[in-house]
Amino acid sequence: MSFLEYAPAPESQAILNLRSDYGLFIDGEFTAGRGAPFQTISPATEKQIAMISNANEADVDAAVAAARRAYDGSWSRLSGSDRGKYLFRIARLVQERARELAVAESLDNGKPIKESRDVDVPLVAAWFFYYAGWADKLDHAGLGPGPASLGVAAQVIPWNFPLLMLAWKIAPALAAGNTVVLKPAETTPLTALLFAEIVQQADLPPGVVNIITGAGDTGQALVNHPDVNKVAFTGSTSVGRAIARSVAGTDKKVTLELGGKAANIVFDDAPIDQAIEGIVNGIFFNQGHVCCAGSRLLVQESIHDDVVDRLKERLSTLRLGDPLDKNTDIGAINSAEQLARIRELSDIGENEGAERWTAECAIPEDGFWFAPTIFTNVSTSHRIARDEIFGPVLSVLTFRTPAEAIAKANNTPYGLSAGIWSDKGSRILAVADKLRAGVIWANTFNRFDPASPFGGYKESGYGREGGRQGLAAYLKPGNRPGQRSVAAPAAKPQASVTRAQSKSKPVARKKAAK
Amino acid sequence: MTRLAVPKTYKLYIGGKFPRSESGRVYEVVSKRGDFIANAAKASRKDARDAVVAARAAISGWAGSTAYNRGQVLYRIAELLEGRRAQFIDEIVQSEGLNAAAASAQVNEAIDRWVWYAGWADKYVQVAGNANPVAGPYFNISVPEPTGVVAIVAPQGAGSLVGFVSAIAPALVAGNTVVVIANETMPLSAISLSEVLATSDVPGGVVNVLTGSPAEIAPWLAGHADVNALDLVGAGALDWVDLQIIAADTLKRVFPPENGPDAATPSLDRITGFTETKTVWHTKALI
Numbered sequence: 001m002s003f004l005e006y007a008p009a010p011e012s013q014a015i016l017n018l019r020s021d022y023g024l025f026i027d028g029e030f031t032a033g034r035g036a037p038f039q040t041i042s043p044a045t046e047k048q049i050a051m052i053s054n055a056n057e058a059d060v061d062a063a064v065a066a067a068r069r070a071y072d073g074s075w076s077r078l079s080g081s082d083r084g085k086y087l088f089r090i091a092r093l094v095q096e097r098a099r100e101l102a103v104a105e106s107l108d109n110g111k112p113i114k115e116s117r118d119v120d121v122p123l124v125a126a127w128f129f130y131y132a133g134w135a136d137k138l139d140h141a142g143l144g145p146g147p148a149s150l151g152v153a154a155q156v157i158p159w160n161f162p163l164l165m166l167a168w169k170i171a172p173a174l175a176a177g178n179t180v181v182l183k184p185a186e187t188t189p190l191t192a193l194l195f196a197e198i199v200q201q202a203d204l205p206p207g208v209v210n211i212i213t214g215a216g217d218t219g220q221a222l223v224n225h226p227d228v229n230k231v232a233f234t235g236s237t238s239v240g241r242a243i244a245r246s247v248a249g250t251d252k253k254v255t256l257e258l259g260g261k262a263a264n265i266v267f268d269d270a271p272i273d274q275a276i277e278g279i280v281n282g283i284f285f286n287q288g289h290v291c292c293a294g295s296r297l298l299v300q301e302s303i304h305d306d307v308v309d310r311l312k313e314r315l316s317t318l319r320l321g322d323p324l325d326k327n328t329d330i331g332a333i334n335s336a337e338q339l340a341r342i343r344e345l346s347d348i349g350e351n352e353g354a355e356r357w358t359a360e361c362a363i364p365e366d367g368f369w370f371a372p373t374i375f376t377n378v379s380t381s382h383r384i385a386r387d388e389i390f391g392p393v394l395s396v397l398t399f400r401t402p403a404e405a406i407a408k409a410n411n412t413p414y415g416l417s418a419g420i421w422s423d424k425g426s427r428i429l430a431v432a433d434k435l436r437a438g439v440i441w442a443n444t445f446n447r448f449d450p451a452s453p454f455g456g457y458k459e460s461g462y463g464r465e466g467g468r469q470g471l472a473a474y475l476k477p478g479n480r481p482g483q484r485s486v487a488a489p490a491a492k493p494q495a496s497v498t499r500a501q502s503k504s505k506p507v508a509r510k511k512a513a514k
Numbered sequence: 515m516t517r518l519a520v521p522k523t524y525k526l527y528i529g530g531k532f533p534r535s536e537s538g539r540v541y542e543v544v545s546k547r548g549d550f551i552a553n554a555a556k557a558s559r560k561d562a563r564d565a566v567v568a569a570r571a572a573i574s575g576w577a578g579s580t581a582y583n584r585g586q587v588l589y590r591i592a593e594l595l596e597g598r599r600a601q602f603i604d605e606i607v608q609s610e611g612l613n614a615a616a617a618s619a620q621v622n623e624a625i626d627r628w629v630w631y632a633g634w635a636d637k638y639v640q641v642a643g644n645a646n647p648v649a650g651p652y653f654n655i656s657v658p659e660p661t662g663v664v665a666i667v668a669p670q671g672a673g674s675l676v677g678f679v680s681a682i683a684p685a686l687v688a689g690n691t692v693v694v695i696a697n698e699t700m701p702l703s704a705i706s707l708s709e710v711l712a713t714s715d716v717p718g719g720v721v722n723v724l725t726g727s728p729a730e731i732a733p734w735l736a737g738h739a740d741v742n743a744l745d746l747v748g749a750g751a752l753d754w755v756d757l758q759i760i761a762a763d764t765l766k767r768v769f770p771p772e773n774g775p776d777a778a779t780p781s782l783d784r785i786t787g788f789t790e791t792k793t794v795w796h797t798k799a800l801i
Contacts, residue, residue, distance in 0.1 A: 126649065142642070237765070244762035249755035256765070413764075415790075425796075432794050442796040449648035453656045457790045458742065459765045464791050467646055467656060477783075485623055486630040486780050 006319070009326045011113045015100045021051035022189070024059055024213060025196035027066035028206025033059050035214060040189055043110035044323050044332040044367040052189050055212040060181075060221040063210040067152040067179040068227055070207030075179050076149060080136030087132030087174060089202040094125040094167075097198065101191055105163055106323040108190035110332030110368070111286050113324050123448055124167040130450035131171035134471050138176065141471045146478030149177030150253055151229030153474065156219040158235045159185035159334050160289040160390075164448075166192050168465045169232050170209060171450075176474035178230060181210045183222055187335050189213040220246075228252060230474060234291070237388075237414075237459055255463030255473045257291065257455055259388040260416030263409035264294030264445065265399075265431065268303045270421035274443065276310050279394070282419055282445035284318065284372050287333055288392040291460075292417035294445055296385055298405050301398040308376055308396060315359040315372045322364075330392060333368040342370050342391030349375050349384035354395070380411055388414070402427065406434045415457030419445045438464070524554045524701065526561060526725060527708035529568030530718015536560050541726065543701060546611025554701050557724035562693070562734045565722035569663045569691040570740055572719030577660045577689030585635030587715045588686060592628035594714045595621070595707075602675055605702040610672055624679040627780055631683040634785055638687065642786045651798040658789035660689035661767055662742030665735035667695050667728050668704065669748040669777045675703035677777060681747050682721060684784035690743070693722045693735060697748070701725040728752060736760040743767040743788045747778050 021037065023030035035054030042049055055063070075083070094101065101124070102117040111120070139145050153173045157165035162184055173180045184192035192211050199209045212218060216239075223231050224246050233243050234257040247254055264282050266275050282294030299307045323331035333339040350356050354375040363369045370391055378385050378395040385395050399405040409418055417439040420428050428442045438456045441447060448454065453464040463473045524543070525532040534540075537558035543551045555561075576584070595602070599621050606617035643657040664685045669677030674697045685692050696704035708723045724731055729752050735741055736757040744761045746754050750771035761768050769787060772778060 241762055241765060244765060245759050248758035248762060258765070428796065429794075432792075438790060438792055440792065440794045442794065444652065444795055444797050447648070447650070447652065447795050449646070449650070449654070451646045452648050452654050452795070453646070453791050453793050455791065457661075457792075461765065462767055462790075467793075468644060469656065469791050486626045 006327050008322070010322060011103055011106070011324045011326060013103060013107065013324070015103055016107070018050055018104070018190075021053075022193045022213070023053045024055050024063070025193065025199070025209070025211040026059070026063045027210070028200065028204075030196070033213070035059070035218070038186070038215075040108055040187065042107050042367075043187075043334050044364070046366050049108060049190060052213045055183075055214040055218045057221045059212060060218065060225060063181045063212050064152060064154075064222070064225045064227050066207035067181050067210050070205055071151055071179040074205040075174075075208050076177055080138060080177075083174060083177065084132045084135035086202060086204055087128050087135060087171060090198060091125050091128035091132060093198045093201055094121065094128060097194075098122070098125070101163060101194060103324065104194055105191050106331065109159065109162055109188050110323050110334050112328040112331045113326055114328070115286060120161055120164045123450070124163050127164075127167040127171045127450045131175040131471065134172075135175040138471075138475065141475055142468055143472055143475055143477045147475040148478050150474060150476060151178060152227060153178045153180045153230040153232060154222045154225060154228040155180055155182040155232045156223060156235065157182065157184055159188040160286060160291070162188035163191040163195065165234055166195060168234075172465070172470050173230070173232070173474050174208065176471060178474050179208045181212060181222060181228075183212050183214060183219050186213075186215045223247070231255070232473070233257070237461075240461055253473070253476070255455075255465065256461030257463075257465060258459065258461040259414055260291045260293070260456065260460050261296060261386065261388055261412045261414045262292055262294045262417040262419065262437065263296045263298050263435075264419035265405045265409060265421065266297065266299045266303070266307060267420075267422040267424070267427065268300040269423045271423060271443065272303070272307070272310070275421040276307070276314055278419065278421060278443070278445045279311060280314055280318075283394045284315070284330060284392050285446050287331055287370070289334060289338070289390055290446065291388075292439060292446065294417075294419050295389060295393070295395060297394055297396045298399050298408055299396060300405075301400050304396070304398050308374070311374060312357060312359075315374070318359065318361070318372055320361045320363070320369065320371060330372060333370050333391065336368055338390065339368040339370060342389055342393060345384055345387060345389045346373060346393055349378070349382060349395070352382045352384070354378045354382055354384060380408060386412065402431055406431060410436045413459040416455075416460035417441070521552060524552045524705045524725070526555045526557055527705070527712070527721070527723040528561065528565045529571075529722065530712060532708070532712075535726070536564075539726075543609070543699070545608050551608065551702070554705070554725045557726040557731055559734050561724060562731050563738070565693040565724060566663060566735070566738050566740050568719035568722055569693050572691045572717055573660070573662060573689075575717050576691055576720045579689070581636035581639065584687070584689065585632050588628060588632035588635060588683065590714045591710060591716065592625045592632065594710045595625050595628065598706075598710060601706060602703060605706060606675060609700040609702050610674060620673060620676050624676045627676070627679055628683060630780055631687050631785070634687050634782070638782065638785050641782065642789065643791075646793070648795070651800055653796040653798055654793065656791050656793045658688065658786055659792050661788045661790055662690060663740060664690045664692045664743040664745060664788050665738070665741045666692055666745040667732055667747065667749040667752070668697055670697050670699070670728070670751065673775065674700035675707065677748065678704045678707060680778035680780065681745060684780075685745065685788050686720065687785045688789045690788055691720045693724065693741070695728045695731050695735070696723055696725045698726070698728055732757055733760060736766070737763065739764050741766065745769040745788075746771045
């Protein structure tokens with residue numbers, strides 16, 4: 001350790017009451033999957049935590065059928081206020097079991113306990129609390145009076161924020177009156193299965209929430225299931241593309257939250273201490289396993305050296321190690337596969353001529369680890385400035401004028417998020433207007449809130465999660481009289497006004513090729 | 515002695531200019547009765563790509579104009595269309611075989627839809643955007659912004675003017691620029707409307723009109739990496755699922771085909787469907 005020596009302060013695992021193996025959660029009960037079970041490990045120790053069931057196509061069928069029965073039989077018939085009450089119950093249960101969930105999350109995912117305890121789990125409760133209140137107020141969701149739920153939602157989530165992504169998906173879906181089948185990521189199924197217990201404790205009608213575990217083929221079977229009305233996916237752009245292809249020609253409504261390569265723009269008048277903290281938070285939060293991570297630092301040329309020196313100094317104080325230690329800043333990389341990708345792209349960065357600097361820190365023997373790394377002398381064509389690394393690796397580029405900063409920031413097929421650091425409000429607003437990204441943080445970074453819509457431009461996907469927009473993603477307009485002619489007298493019986501209502505069924509819907 | 519008429523040459527509309535197809539190709543446009551009207555340009559892949567370049571170049575100006583200004587420019591289209599009613603009625607009568615009253619009703623509806631959409635330009639942001647009460651000392655606001663370049667397959671068949679207007683107007687309201695494949699068999703309204711656009715303060719490149727075969731042109735646009743969205747409203751007779759699959763490669767936002775007289779009915783959804791919600795957070799001082 002190069003910085004202050006702290007005594008270990010591990011969070012106790014005694015609060016956990018894990019089973020040795022977990023089934024699929026279908027129709028309110030845990031049942032064994034029909035595929036070959038797999039283990040979930042702690043990425044910090046590579047030790048097995050539990051055995052996890054693997055859902056095959058028949059299991060996916062059963063889960064979707066349970067969700068359909070629950071939709072037809074109970075959930076869609078409940079009043080909005082009762083749906084809301086169930087969600088409030090869930091929010092409270094999450095708060096009651098918060099520490100247990102945080103420990104389980106850090107164990108299974110590798111993220112520092114201070115993040116799972118202070119960010120992930122509190123946001124999970126907030127998400128359910130926020131959408132609980134929407135359930136009986138759908139008329140105000142922006143789709144006109146009496147909007148309708150969609151039906152069964154198929155939801156596939158990534159491993160970087162396992163329980164938080166579950167909340168982003170399930171809370172708005174249930175509030176809007178849909179039932180769900182959710183598949184957590186293969187490497188991080190644990191907290192979703194603990195959540196299934198919470199669903200039981202909340203006494204939700206069976207089948208409203210179904211959780212099936214497995215790998216990519218399970219997710220594919222779920223997304224492609226013909227009885228699914230909504231697909232919500234968070235993950236890589238390549239899988240997002242495959243989903244967009246596979247739902248072509250169907251009526252499935254789709255939300256895709258895909259990759260990013262966010263620019264974090266630092267102007268020379270930025271509040272520099274805050275900016276350094278913001279840059280660190282932007283890319284080293286959650287080991288950089290964040291789709292909206294500020295992985296491209298665009299720093300004004302005149303302050304480049306100062307910023308890089310301060311960054312190196314700050315990174316040297318970060319503590320890497322046991323995710324369950326309360327003093328840990330950088331936890332474990334989630335999987336061997338992800339570690340290999342980070343290493344590969346970092347090596348490419350070096351080979352392409354960028355200058356690599358890595359914080360000095362002791363790397364534990366077991367587990368998957370990658371020390372915080374900065375690349376300087378990066379040009380816009382380098383792979384490390386274009387590809388999503390999804391790890392604790394920051395690429396530093398420079399600019400001279402705001403126009404150059406904007407051009408470089410937008411020079412990517414992605415468009416999920418961006419950061420701006422400056423003391424000048426008028427410049428921040430002008431630059432924010434011109435950035436092609438769905439979330440812009442000014443003088444802050446990586447802030448999330450259930451009231452705040454999140455989602456991308458361009459190849460970062462479409463649809464929004466959070467806020468009123470995130471609710472609308474699980475609704476369709478209700479039946480209402482409309483107008484075919486904009487000049488028609490109001491009293492005359494009219495056709496329909498909304499696009500969704502007015503469009504007649506396409507003549508030749510056919511199943512997509514793939 | 516009867517006067518010998520002067521027929522019009524119908525061309526493409528790209529970047530504010532009226533070129534022939536670079537390919538030199540044309541196809542015959544005939545009246546409802548089958549009489550020859552004109553040789554329309556049959557757009558090529560190069561024409562489609564030129565149109566996308568023009569549309570991309572026009573975005574910053576159009577999306578960057580004030581909403582008030584955009585509303586006035588769109589309203590001016592209605593004004594000019596009103597002044598050219600006779601020409602559009604004639605062309606509709608000729609190509610669609612309608613009587614003058616029905617053609618006149620269609621022109622009225624097209625004008626009224628421009629007026630309706632023009633009024634949305636400085637309002638849709640207020641209706642579709644909102645302030646967000648986040649739990650912390652932050653100013654946080656969500657606003658819709660234009661998606662970018664929108665490729666459109668205009669409604670085919672009868673209703674050649676109102677269908678064309680209904681397809682392009684909503685995309686323009688938000689500040690998108692469009693490349694639109696016109697009604698294949700009845701392209702006169704689209705081309706004449708281009709002449710209206712060219713003289714009505716709509717900057718060159720904001721609307722680009724390709725005539726020719728939608729089946730041939732649409733895949734080029736669906737696969738073009740610099741096109742952000744695809745409106746298949748008039749693609750019902752094409753292999754549109756394949757177009758949607760091609761569009762998935764670049765994660766384009768896609769509207770499905772619509773058929774019948776209700777196709778592209780005026781709606782706020784048609785405006786917001788090709789917008790992106792941008793959420794901006796800004797710190798507030800703790801005082």
